[in-house]
Amino acid sequence: MTDTNPLMLYNSLVRDKQVFEPIRPGRVHMYVCGPTVYSDAHLGHGKTYINFDTVVRYLRYLGYRVLYVQNITDVGHLLDGGEDRILKGAAREQLQPMELAERYTRRYYRDMDRLNVLRPDIAPRATGHVIEMITLIQKLIDSGHAYEANGSVYFAVESFPEYGKLSGRRVEDLQSGTREAVRDEKRHPADFALWKRAEPEHVMRWPSPWGEGFPGWHIECSAMAIKYLGQPFDIHGGGVENKFPHHECEIAQAEAATGEPFARYWMHNGMLMIRGEEMHKSLGNFVTLEQAFERWDPMVIRLFVLLSHYRGPLDLTEEAVDAAERGLERLYNAIRTVRRRRTGAPEGALDPEISALLEETRGRFEAAMNDDLNTPAAIAALFDMTREVNARLTDDAALSDASLEAIDALYTRLAGDALGLLSESLDQDLTAGLTADLLDLLIATRARLRQAKQYALADGIRDSLADLGVILQDGPEGTRWVLR
């Protein structure tokens, strides 16, 4: 743990920042609503899971042992028309539902891996937990919080007075958006489905005490969170757009069934916008992560996301992401130089001024992060440190190995471990031995040309390499190359 101010988190449940105190000392149990795996993950998923990955990373940075559960929704998440997203996707791609779910689950993790989003410790699938859901639903029926109607089961919102406490809504104010067909089955328009009767043509179906059917979307998260994290647990996260009804319903189900509180801290992240508009297929501004990666390095996307506060909306424009790209390059350049300098650096103790700089940076970083994960302010501390480090690297070339090692270590810990911003992208110019040897040959040749003042030829080599994506940088210690 640290010696700075305590970790404060904004808790949607109380609409204020609170000192974070885990239920079990030193441990954190955390749940985040995972994706519905019916198509490729998009930039919005990227923001959400980067945001919560950063929460997990920082908690671990602080020394907590974190148990992170993020589900995979592979059934029950319906479209407006009542069609199951998974079934629709399966029909679209002529696959069995589970083939589809498997395909997009793998692609989801592939994209998240590239964004340096750590995989959850447990990734339960909804279809693997139908028994737990049925058990929970039965409990709700037995306790009078749910009722069966024509093979479907609904939660009775009027039986749970606290319904609405997360989203600030009152049952009386809720409009009924329910489709005509099922409106008659409900006792109250705001009642929501726990279990749905499967029509004959519905492929995804399970036997239950109420006949063949499938679970509602909300009950999945309650059942899986309780199973793996216990009740109550520490942190529940998700996109703000799911605050109502999804999270509100999760609370109602879990707390009505057991009488125990569900999650202590509710964290909601803001949505990603594209040029001022919500990203939506119908607006034609839908960008999958795979598409975005063709344009930008995943770490650029990650930095861009962390450059704004997780709770706010984030408006993506090409200009803004390009700016983040340049910023990342600046950070990487400094780290690369520090690491290179370690070869052949003079022995010696850690420079007291460097030590002070690193301590100050660490303090500012932690103070910012402890204030409800203020990543923009934390990153500002890193950039300030980078300016100082660069100045030292240019001015006197005599930084001791101990100093360089300490700088490297802090970058690794803050930018790498806590923010997840360092990946193989950083080391890309250290790859491919043969390529590096050939480049060294070219650089040596160019050096001779420069000595002979054959600048036109020397610049020609530099320009040609630039076209291939290799940037040459001449410095007092010779020429270095980096990939762009």
Next chain:
RNA sequence: GGCGACGUAGCCAAGUGGUCAAGGCAGGGGUCUGCAAAACCCCCAUCGUCGGUUCGAUUCCGACCGUCGCCUCCA
């Protein structure tokens, strides 16, 4: 209509009741370089509008304008 969020420099984005405000990108001027690149130094904002509270507000309150989210099972 109900609930909620936001409006800070050319772009993105933190933040604070009282030396009129981080950081990144872009831009201008320097240093360094054969020229570049990288890097460093300097410059570049009165905080949506109008009121109010206060000795003093960008930061607190109200109204208005604007943008956005949820309510209609998108992360």
